[in-house]
Amino acid sequence: MTTTGRESLDQLWARFLAGDTLDAAEERALVTALERDPAAREARLGEAELHGLLRALLDEGAGERFVSEWQERWKHEQGKEPFVAAVETKLRAETRPNVPRRGRLSFFGVGLVIGAAAAMLVLVLRPRHADAPRPEQGTAGHAPGAPATTAPGDPPVADTAHGEREVARIEAVRGSGHRVSGGMVRPAAVGDRLASGDGLLAAADSSAIALGLPDGGRLRLRPDTVVGSLAENARSGTTSVFLASGTLEGDVTAAANARPFVIVTRHAQISVRGAAFTIEARARTTRAMVARGQVRVVADRQSATVEAGRQALVGDEGAVAVTRSSSRIASLLVGDARGEAADADQAIVRRLVALGFEVKTKAIATTSMAEVQDSAIVLVSASIRTDPGGTPPLVTRLRDLPRPLVTWEPRLFASLGMTLPGGQEQGVAPATVEILIKDPWHPLSAGLSGTVELVTDTSDGLRWAAPGPFAAWAATLPGEPTKAICFGYDTGVPMPGGQAPARRVGLGMKVTSPLHLSEAGWAVFEAAVRWAANGDATP
Amino acid sequence: MTDPAEEAALLEKARKGSVEAFSELVRQHQTAVRTYVARFVREGEVANDVAQEVFLTAFRALSSFRGEAAFRFWLLGIARRLVLSSLRAEARRRTRETSSLPGAVADWHADLLEATEPRASRHERELAALGRCLEQLPKPASQLVSDHYIRGRSTVEIARQTGKRDSAIRMALTRLRRLLRECMERRLQAEGAGS
Numbered sequence: 001m002t003t004t005g006r007e008s009l010d011q012l013w014a015r016f017l018a019g020d021t022l023d024a025a026e027e028r029a030l031v032t033a034l035e036r037d038p039a040a041r042e043a044r045l046g047e048a049e050l051h052g053l054l055r056a057l058l059d060e061g062a063g064e065r066f067v068s069e070w071q072e073r074w075k076h077e078q079g080k081e082p083f084v085a086a087v088e089t090k091l092r093a094e095t096r097p098n099v100p101r102r103g104r105l106s107f108f109g110v111g112l113v114i115g116a117a118a119a120m121l122v123l124v125l126r127p128r129h130a131d132a133p134r135p136e137q138g139t140a141g142h143a144p145g146a147p148a149t150t151a152p153g154d155p156p157v158a159d160t161a162h163g164e165r166e167v168a169r170i171e172a173v174r175g176s177g178h179r180v181s182g183g184m185v186r187p188a189a190v191g192d193r194l195a196s197g198d199g200l201l202a203a204a205d206s207s208a209i210a211l212g213l214p215d216g217g218r219l220r221l222r223p224d225t226v227v228g229s230l231a232e233n234a235r236s237g238t239t240s241v242f243l244a245s246g247t248l249e250g251d252v253t254a255a256a257n258a259r260p261f262v263i264v265t266r267h268a269q270i271s272v273r274g275a276a277f278t279i280e281a282r283a284r285t286t287r288a289m290v291a292r293g294q295v296r297v298v299a300d301r302q303s304a305t306v307e308a309g310r311q312a313l314v315g316d317e318g319a320v321a322v323t324r325s326s327s328r329i330a331s332l333l334v335g336d337a338r339g340e341a342a343d344a345d346q347a348i349v350r351r352l353v354a355l356g357f358e359v360k361t362k363a364i365a366t367t368s369m370a371e372v373q374d375s376a377i378v379l380v381s382a383s384i385r386t387d388p389g390g391t392p393p394l395v396t397r398l399r400d401l402p403r404p405l406v407t408w409e410p411r412l413f414a415s416l417g418m419t420l421p422g423g424q425e426q427g428v429a430p431a432t433v434e435i436l437i438k439d440p441w442h443p444l445s446a447g448l449s450g451t452v453e454l455v456t457d458t459s460d461g462l463r464w465a466a467p468g469p470f471a472a473w474a475a476t477l478p479g480e481p482t483k484a485i486c487f488g489y490d491t492g493v494p495m496p497g498g499q500a501p502a503r504r505v506g507l508g509m510k511v512t513s514p515l516h517l518s519e520a521g522w523a524v525f526e527a528a529v530r531w532a533a534n535g536d537a538t539p
Numbered sequence: 540m541t542d543p544a545e546e547a548a549l550l551e552k553a554r555k556g557s558v559e560a561f562s563e564l565v566r567q568h569q570t571a572v573r574t575y576v577a578r579f580v581r582e583g584e585v586a587n588d589v590a591q592e593v594f595l596t597a598f599r600a601l602s603s604f605r606g607e608a609a610f611r612f613w614l615l616g617i618a619r620r621l622v623l624s625s626l627r628a629e630a631r632r633r634t635r636e637t638s639s640l641p642g643a644v645a646d647w648h649a650d651l652l653e654a655t656e657p658r659a660s661r662h663e664r665e666l667a668a669l670g671r672c673l674e675q676l677p678k679p680a681s682q683l684v685s686d687h688y689i690r691g692r693s694t695v696e697i698a699r700q701t702g703k704r705d706s707a708i709r710m711a712l713t714r715l716r717r718l719l720r721e722c723m724e725r726r727l728q729a730e731g732a733g734s
Contacts, residue, residue, distance in 0.1 A: 058689045
C-alpha cells in the first residue's frame with residue numbers, strides 16, 4: 001500500500017493509536033513518511049500525547065489502585081537490602097520487557113532476572129551478528145545443550161561448589177561486590193568460583209572485582225558495573241560475558257590453549273584473543289578500547305577489527321566508528337602544590353580513579369597542548385594558582401582545546417573564555433557552604449534539588465562567577481541568582497570568550513575544598529566530570 | 540488543589556519515615572504524575588511502572604528536597620528523567636525487534652522531550668485546559684470519549700455497537716483529539732494573553 005497520501009497516513013496513524021498491529025511494510029511506510037516531514041511528525045506526536053493523557057486522566061479508579069500498588073511496592077522495597085533494591089531498579093529499567101510487572105521480583109529473583117536479561121539479549125543479538133566471523137572451534141561435536149567437557153588442549157579447570165565447570169574465579173574484591181549464582185545474591189569473596197550463568201555486580205562507589213580465567217586471562221569490573229552472566233559455550237569453545245552496563249577491563253591470553261573470549265553488550269559483540277582491552281557499556285553506546293593486540297567488533301550494520309591504540313564506538317544505530325584511542329585518560333593540570341593543596345589534588349585523583357579514569361597528573365608550567373590533546377577530559381586544578389608568575393600561558397591555549405574541560409578555579413574562567421574578564425564577573429562568598437540547585441533536571445545537578453551543602457568547612461567559602469547567557473546554570477549561591485557556583489557550556493555553544501570547542505564546566509571552589517567536599521559536593525563534582533567527559537545527557 | 544500547609548506537614552512526617560504521610564502525597568499528586576508519564580509512554584503497564592518508580596525514587600530521595608520548588612514540580616522532574624530513560628530503552632528494544640514504529644515513536648518522543656525545557660507548570664495548565672475542553676464537547680463526541688477512554692471499549696466494539704465501520708470510529712477519534720488539542724491551545728494562549 002502507498003502511504004504518500006495524507007488520508008492513508010492518517011488512517012495508519014489512527015490504527016496505530018487504536019492499538020492495531022500494523023504489518024512491517026505499513027510501519028516502515030509510516031516511519032519513512034514521518035521522518036521526512038517534521039511538521040507532520042510533531043503533529044502526530046502531539047496527538048499521541050493527548051491520547052495517552054486522556055487514557056490516564058479518564059481511567060476511573062486508577063488513583064486508588066495506584067496508591068495501593070505504591071504502598072505494596074514500598075513494602076517490598078523495604079524488605080530488601082538497599083543494594084539489591086538498586087540492582088532490581090536498574091534491571092527493571094534495562095530489561096523491562098521481560099521482567100515481571102509491578103515490581104514483584106523476589107529478593108532471590110534478582111539473579112534469575114539478570115540471567116534472563118542476559119539470555120534475552122544474547123539471543124536477540126545473535127541472529128543480527130550472523131555474519132560475524134565465528135571464533136575458532138576449541139571443542140566440537142557437542143549437541144546443543146549437552147554438558148561441557150574438557151577438550152584436548154583445554155587448560156585444566158576446577159569445578160565450582162555446585163559441581164559445575166569453573167568459568168572464572170574471583171581474585172580480588174574492593175568495596176562492595178556481589179555475585180549472583182543460582183538465583184542467590186551473595187557478597188563476592190576472593191576465591192569464589194564462577195560457573196556458567198553466574199553474574200557479578202560491582203557497586204557504584206569505588207568498588208571493583210578482579211577475575212582470573214582458567215587459561216590465565218584476567219578481567220576487572222570497574223565501579224558501577226553489572227555483568228549479567230558468564231557463559232562457556234561448549235560448541236564454539238568460547239567463554240563469553242554479557243556486560244549489561246559499566247566498564248570491563250581485560251587481558252586475555254593468546255596462548256594456544258586459551259579459549260576465545262567474547263563480550264556481548266546491548267550494541268555489539270566483541271571477540272577477543274590475545275588482547276588487553278577495556279569495554280564500556282553505556283545506555284546509548286558501547287566503546288571498545290584496545291591497549292594491546294586486537295579485537296573484532298560486530299554490530300548491527302557494521303563490523304571492524306580494532307588494533308592496539310585505537311577504539312571503536314558503537315551506537316544504537318549499529319554503526320562502528322573506529323578512531324585513535326584517547327582511552328579514559330584524565331589529565332589533571334596542577335601547580336607546584338604542597339601541603340593541603342597537594343592533598344586536595346590527590347583527593348581529586350582518587351575520585352577520578354574511582355570514576356574509572358587513568359589519571360595523568362601534570363605540572364601546568366611544563367605541559368604542552370600536545371600532551372593533553374588525546375585526553376578524555378582535562379581538569380585544571382585550583383592549585384595552579386600556587387605557581388608564581390601569574391596565569392600559565394597554557395591556560396589561554398586551553399580555551400581552544402577540543403577536549404572536555406573542568407576547572408574549579410574561577411580566576412581562570414575569563415582566560416578560558418567561560419566568563420567576561422573583569423572583577424564584576426567573579427567573587428568570593430566567605431563562610432558559605434551551601435549552594436542552591438538552580439536546575440534539578442540538568443545532569444550537572446547530580447539529581448540534587450533545593451539547597452545543599454557543598455563543603456563542610458566554612459573557612460573554605462565558595463567562589464562564584466557570572467557565566468554567559470548560553471551557559472547551563474546548575475547551581476548558584478542561595479538567594480543570589482546571578483552568582484553561579486556550578487555551570488557548563490555544551491559543545492558549540494557561544495561562551496563570552498568564543499564558541500565552546502567541547503564541553504566546559506566551571507565549579508567555584510577553593511584550592512583546598514576537595515579536602516572538605518560533602519557527599520553532595522562530590523556528587524556535583526562527579527556529575528561535572530561525567531557530563532563533560534561523556535557528552536551524554538544522562539548523568 | 541493541594542493545601543501548601545497540609546503538604547508541608549505531610550512532607551515533614553514523610554521525611555521522618557511515615558509511609559502513611561507519603562501515601563497521602565502519592566494520592567494527591569498521582570494524577571499529575573500518571574498523566575505526565577502517559578503522555579509519552581505508550582503502553583499502559585509500562586507507564587504505570589514508570590509512574591510508580593517516580594514515587595519510589597522520590598520517597599528514597601526525600602531528604603534532598605528542600606522545598607525551594609513546588610513538590611509537584613520536583614516529582615515531575617524525576618518523572619521526566621525516568622520517562623526519558625524508559626523511552627530510550629523502549630527504542631533500543633524495539634530496534635532489535637522487527638517492528639520499527641513503536642521504537643521510532645519512543646525515540647522521537649525522547650528527542651522532543653530532551654530538546655524542550657522541562658515544562659512541569661505547562662503540564663498542570665494543560666491538564667486544567669483539557670478538563671475544561673472536555674466539559675464543552677458536544678454530546679456525540681462526549682459519548683465517544685466516554686466509550687473509548689472511560690469505559691475502555693475498543694474502536695471495533697464501538698463500531699459494532701453503533702453500526703459504523705471501525706475505520707470511521709478511528710477517524711472520529713482522530714478528529715476529536717485534534718479538536719481537543721486546538722481547544723487546549725486556544726485556552727492556553729488566552730491564559731497567556733490574560734496574565
